[in-house]
Each structure stands twice: as C-alpha cells, then as structure tokens.
Amino acid sequence: MTFMADFASICFSKTFISYRLADPVSATTALFNRLSVDDQLAVLWYAYADWGRSIAPATPGSARLHLAEGLLERIKQMSHTEQLQAMRDLVIKEDTQIGRSYGVLSPNTKLAFWYQLAKWMTQGFMVPVPAGYQLSCDGERVLKAVKELDFGQQITFLRDATMDMGIDPLAD
Numbered sequence: 001m002t003f004m005a006d007f008a009s010i011c012f013s014k015t016f017i018s019y020r021l022a023d024p025v026s027a028t029t030a031l032f033n034r035l036s037v038d039d040q041l042a043v044l045w046y047a048y049a050d051w052g053r054s055i056a057p058a059t060p061g062s063a064r065l066h067l068a069e070g071l072l073e074r075i076k077q078m079s080h081t082e083q084l085q086a087m088r089d090l091v092i093k094e095d096t097q098i099g100r101s102y103g104v105l106s107p108n109t110k111l112a113f114w115y116q117l118a119k120w121m122t123q124g125f126m127v128p129v130p131a132g133y134q135l136s137c138d139g140e141r142v143l144k145a146v147k148e149l150d151f152g153q154q155i156t157f158l159r160d161a162t163m164d165m166g167i168d169p170l171a172d
Contacts, residue, residue, distance in 0.1 A: 025153050028145045029160045031138075037091045038129055039139035040161070041084075045128035046135075046143055047158060048118030065112045071101045072116055080127045087117070090165040102166035110162045111155070 032043060065072075075086055075098065086098050093099065105113060120126045135143065146157055 024145070024149060025156045025160065028142065028149065028157055031145070032142050032157075032161050035139055035142060036136065037088050038133060039136050039142075040091050041087055042129045042133060042135045043139055043143050043146065044114060044158070044161065045118060045121060047146055047154070048115055049122060049128075050147070064106065064109050065116065068102075068105055068109055068113045068116075071098065072113065074098070075117070076120060076125055083126050084130065093165065093167055095167050099166040100169045103168035104170060105166075107159050107163045110165070111159045114158070114162050 032040060035043065075083055078086060086096075088094075089096050089099055090102055102110065102113070117126060118128075121128045146154060149157060
C-alpha cells in the first residue's frame with residue numbers, strides 16, 4: 001500500500017504543509033517534529049504507554065541502557081517541574097548537560113531511555129506533560145497516524161522521533 005499525502009493533508013493547522021512521501025514512517029515523523037514541544041512529549045507518552053510492554057523486548061538498546069543509567073537516575077531525582085523541563089530541553093535541543101549526555105547515546109539506547117522514562121511515568125515517579133494538558137488536534141492526528149502504523153513501523157517512528165533530540169557534543 002502506498003502512503004500519499006491523504007493523511008498529511010487532512011485538516012492540519014497552518015503550521016503543517018502537505019508531505020508527499022511514500023513512506024508513512026517518514027511522513028509521520030515529519031509531522032511529529034512540527035508539533036509543539038508538549039504535544040511531542042504527549043505523543044511519546046501515549047505511544048509508550050500504549051505499547052510499552054511490547055516495545056521493551058523489541059528495543060535493542062535495552063541491553064545497553066546501563067550506559068544511560070546515571071542520566072536516568074539524575075532525571076528521576078529531579079522535581080516533577082525539573083523533569084518536565086529536562087524533557088522539553090531534550091526535544092528543543094537545548095544545550096544542557098543532560099542534553100549533551102543524551103546526545104551521545106545510540107539511537108536504540110535513546111529509544112530505551114524514553115521507554116524507561118515512560119515506565120517511571122506510569123509508576124508516578126515522573127509526569128508526562130503539564131497537569132491538565134490537552135493534546136491538540138494536530139497532536140491527536142499524529143497519534144492516530146502512529147497507531148495506524150504496523151508494530152515495526154511504530155518502533156522505527158519512536159526511534160526516529162527520539163534520535164535527534166538532545167545535543168551531540170561530538171558532532172561538528
């Protein structure tokens with residue numbers, strides 16, 4: 001099945017443009033990247049909450065999550081407000097110590113990193129989005145598009161969505 005701009009052109013706000021991509025993962029990722037910071041965090045949260053148990057064994061970076069343990073523990077020890085700001089900073093690529101530490105992780109370890117954060121959110125150690133946050137219409141559409149992807153595509157989407165977050169201090 002070829003995926004064309006039908007999905008991308010459905011009543012998205014003016015911040016979205018039509019994407020003519022044959023690959024639904026690339027199209028969904030491009031639209032995800034155009035969401036507000038909090039909508040991106042909400043989409044990640046809902047995706048990980050929905051597929052969390054399935055994602056863990058499919059995440060090759062899980063075995064290397066120990067490389068991110070110090071970073072994860074540091075975030076876990078923060079207040080909820082600081083945790084939310086740290087996640088926002090990762091999304092907007094703010095040059096922070098956490099962003100630089102995250103930036104050197106492999107794509108699969110980043111995927112496992114967000115899985116661990118979502119796990120802590122379900123356990124109440126973290127908050128996924130500000131209290132009372134309502135996902136925007138565009139965010140709902142992106143989440144719906146993610147849900148329509150097959151499982152392998154969902155994993156690829158999550159990896160792609162989290163891969164460029166943070167700052168890679170080793171990049172030129």
